[in-house]
Amino acid sequence: MKTLLLENILTAMNIQPNKKQKGIRIKTVTDDRSEIESHTLYFRWNNKEVPVNRIKNYTNVFIVTDTSFSDMEKLNSEQIIMVKDLKESFFKFTFYYRHLFHIPVVAITGTCGKSTTKEMLKHILEETHNVQATISSKNADYYNLSYLLGMDEETDVAVFETAVSKKGDMTQSCKYFYPTIGIMTMIDVDHTDQIRSFQDYLAEKAKIMEGMNNEGTLILNSDDPYLSTIDTSKFKGEIMTFGKNKNATFRIKKYEFHTSGMTFWIKYKQKEYKGYIPGLGEHNVYNAAASLAAAAILGVNLPYALKRLSSYHHMGSHFQIIEGRKQITLVDDTWKSNPASLRKGLETLSRVALPSQRKIAVLGRMASLGKYADEEYEKAGHLIAELGVDILITKGFIAKDFQKPAIEAGLDPNHIYHFSEADEMKRFFDSFLIPNDIVYFKTGGNDSDFDDVIDYLKR
Structure with missing residues (x-):
């Protein structure tokens, strides 16, 4: 400070x-x-x-x-x-402190991809800039003051996540940070326990434009069907897009899976660039494109930004590949579970698993779905079967809701198991796993049992 x-x-x-x-x-x-x-x-x-x-x-x-x-x-x-009025006085202070520094501030929001996009952009910048940023996935509102006060005369650029879990969150976060660049990664059902309507959740995310005073630069995922519905008519600044859409400012031309990362080709201003990003999944290519768009706005040379991305260290528990004992492969994707992140995780699992591998999904509950829970568990259960998951293991009574729709979509009921405790799962895995299995872990319940089991199965 x-x-x-x-x-x-x-x-x-x-x-x-x-x-x-x-x-x-x-x-x-x-x-x-x-x-x-x-x-x-x-x-x-x-x-x-x-x-x-x-x-x-x-x-x-x-x-x-x-x-x-x-x-x-x-x-x-x-x-x-x-x-x-204490609140009014407090936000007069945050306005005063924020405007002591005439620097670009990037605010990143979306249902998934916030933390990874933020970490990618930070990594691109930090060799040549003094960057103040949110830490890991710690984006709750009670961190905002400390993040704001982390800015000082030495700060060149700030990169903050602006999460939404209840009404008013976006507006309040922007009263700390007053962003000049906004990124919206993608939108899907989440936090609808506190924001009862998905449309209200989407509208809350879209308030980032008001938080930017409808000025600056807004970066949008052009392939996201929900983002395409938001009203940007009052936004007076520049709108840039990223995605596979042919009209995207940063157009993703194609990508390839490798052992531990993605090679991708991106077109910007009539020139095509090749890049590599550690971390598997199409969604990571989108996160990379969003971070490159922001870096370009900040004046970073694109070949340099791509070189920096190639050395990015992927976040732990974000589809993290771990070598397990007995020649099994573990995938730790336990950072969060909502419909979008589970869908991306299962799709990536299906894409990277070899034909000879049994695909085993170990799932805990999805969090904060409110009235959309039944519908989203049904969709996820169907997806599990459609993507060819061989074995479904659920943990905790809420996660049982994946089972019925998975069976309806064709998963063999004899290939479904349920547990309540870590020790039960360990004993089961001791006798059940065979060499070459790939075991995918996902939960949204901050369940330490998942960490315990993953540690147990590590080589």
């Missing part, structure tokens, strides 16, 4: 600083009580108790609050910054 003068922060929040609040340097701004130390400005959300006795051991601690709190009288009056 850039060190700030308290008086400048208060002025940005439309508060007139008093004499004792002038000349004081603030080194930490937080909404987390545990982070309070000397030279801290603390925003007190949800009427939380303030650790007054601990604060008295520090110098220059200031509390922004809209209500009184216990032992408030033990602090000096200048330490209490009473406001009418």
